[in-house]
Amino acid sequence: MAQSPTAPVLFDRALLAQRQERARKSGPVTFLLDRVAEDFGDRLLAVMRNFADVADVATPGEILRGPVAERFNSVTRIDLASDNENLALAAESLDLAVSALAFQFVNDLPGVLAQIRRALRPDGLLLAAMIGGETLTELRQSFAAAEAECEGGVSPRVAPLADLRDIGGLLQRAGFALPVTDVDRVVVRYANAFALMADLRRMGATNILVERRRTPTRRATMLRMAEIYAERFADPDGRIRATFDIVWLSGWAPHESQPKPLRPGSATASLEEAVKKGSKGG
DSSP, X not given: OOOOTTSOOOBOHHHHHHHXXXXXXXXXXXXXXXXXXHHHHHHHHTSOSOOOEEEEESOXXXXXXXXXXXXXXXXXXXXXOSSOOOOOOOTTOEEEEEXXXXXXXXXXXXXXXXXXXXXXXXXXXXXXXXXXXTTTHHHHHXXXXXXXXXXXXXXXXXXXXXXXXXXXXXXXXXXXXXXXXXXXXXXXXXXXXXXXXXXXXXXXOSOOXXXXXXXXXXXXXXXXXXXXXXXXXXXXXXXXXXXXXXXEEEEEOOOTTSOOOOOXXXXXSOHHHHHHHHHHHO
């Protein structure tokens, strides 16, 4: 399934590939991916079952490591092409699909989730982590204030990010059973805003919005942004804070063995009785 014709094209995925390759060659900054890889291991080890056929969807690096990877018969790497988001997965061909720090750059996330859902065998699992929530809120606010002050307007710099409610709804819309989302907030400290931006370049995570500004930012605006960042988001020792929210999502392909919600009216005790019992206990 190719990208939905109604899905807006927000990201220049060809530019993303170029910047990720540049980051790889210059020595990538991987502390977020390393954290996610460790968490992936813990989460998968907690699932008491074996997965034979696995697909890793667009992870910019390696996440299935050590004893976790040894549980799988095969792991197929699925890259997202720059001109479309067709995963080319056969129906019911996978037991597990994983993805780390990639879905935030997908133009048609509902379409990609639907493709993964169709590719999973009954009771197959999707486990993914993506950047979302309040990530880089400090940088967003500082740039917006500096541009408004120095240039009289604000240009799009940081991609729109999904929150837990959005992603939970997308999982349900794609047909996943038992959808679960949670967030891991990571706060990293830097000497200044320019050190943060250097790390973002070495993550391959700089601005790839189609509607991004095409001319260099004025030096005065950049300096004012760094001043505002230090004024608003510095600790007593002068180092600034940068927030990264890692949003985790999981869902299962439906299977008859999975828990089902009760039918309306099938509960054996009424809400009124429960409230009365609670008030007596208090």
